[in-house]
Amino acid sequence: MKASLSKPDNAYPICFHDGNFVSWEEAVIHANCLSMRYALSVFEGIRLYRQPHLDELKPFALEAHVDRLGRSLALMLLPDPGISELDSLIKDLVIKNQIIEDTYIRVAVNTINFGELASPPTPSLTVTATKMGRKRWLAQGEKMKVSISKWQRTAELAFPSAAKNISNYAGPRLALQEAIAAGYDSTILINHEGYLCEAPTAALFIIQDEEVVTPPLSEGILPSITRKTILQLCDLLGIRATERRLRPADAYLADEAFLCGTGIEIAPIASFDGHSLKKMAESPITNKICQAYFQLVRGEISC
Missing domain, CATH: 3.30.470.10 (Aminotransferase class 4, branched-chain amino acid transferase, N-terminal domain)
Incomplete structure (x- = not known):
């Protein structure tokens, strides 16, 4: 063809x-x-x-x-x-x-x-x-159903995670196709120790007890520019934010969560593996960060 x-x-x-x-x-x-x-x-x-x-x-x-x-x-x-x-x-x-x-x-x-x-x-x-x-998550106010994948992010000793090379997306594509076939919108890859890394084309943030948490770069994730921006915005907004290793259970028990990246911008998450997030309906901190993000990219504020 x-x-x-x-x-x-x-x-x-x-x-x-x-x-x-x-x-x-x-x-x-x-x-x-x-x-x-x-x-x-x-x-x-x-x-x-x-x-x-x-x-x-x-x-x-x-x-x-x-x-x-x-x-x-x-x-x-x-x-x-x-x-x-x-x-x-x-x-x-x-x-x-x-x-x-x-x-x-x-x-x-x-x-x-x-x-x-x-x-x-x-x-x-x-x-x-x-x-x-805007993608549909912001344009239509939808929230993602996300799985935790069995597929692993390529280990640093196998290929540098900081290289935004097209080969780095072949494995995550398989994970995403599998998730979509199972009825999810996206998926989170793990590393070789079972800790959460990132989605195929976006960084992961969870919110628990009013603290924003994202996996550290040492987990084998891409040094996301949007991820770094979100951490800077949290500092500007007075929201506690940290980088910490996360297990699947941390995602299941989160109050809120979202994915972020240049293309997707910010996409709120409703559930992980069917575990609904406690504050997913109102998502107060996610919404606050999202509002500040668009003020930043449109030049209305700086950080």
Whole structure:
């Protein structure tokens, strides 16, 4: 079956790809290049938010995303294709596509040359834009049903968790597919000791006795920029927050919980493995954090 390269309805038509601004259909790599053969591709997702007081769009935490992308390149031993130019490239992409609403920017560094596993890599930078407002958890006020997966996050000695490389998502995808087939909305992976890590594409927070808790980075989770932002917001709001190892039972007994990430933003959780959370209906602390988060990304407050 031949896959269509036609642009999805929510994608903007102009992309930056391998040094040029091109159409969506032209932003492609060869099926036999190293990115496709050995999953040598690192990426970042960046949100553009409308700033009401400035009447313009602004990327949230761009410097942090560029820094993490640089660390991913270093961990994967890939050359830098010019990520310091991302600020100006994104601005040009906004102008060329006439973007005026909240948008998701995907930045990818692919290895486009042919060769064997140890061949010197030739990197190529691609930047695309997709219309993206709120996910249904915020847009429709829904709450997630989440499972605790039997699947484990890859151990640090097997692959660096801090590398936002596409191969790091293959195992979590299996866990997510299994959860969805069982009637859940998402799932939480564990580490080799049975402690909670994160969802396939989002960080985990639980709230117990008015304290916000998230697993530490040492549990083998991605250094999430949204996770770090939430911890900073808790400090600003005077909410107790800490990093601590969590067992499944901690999730079952939580008052509230939510997932967070660039794409999903904040998604309140109703239950873990069918255990309903005590304050999931009102979710007072989650709502307080969520309100502050959108004030922050829209430039109304700072932290």
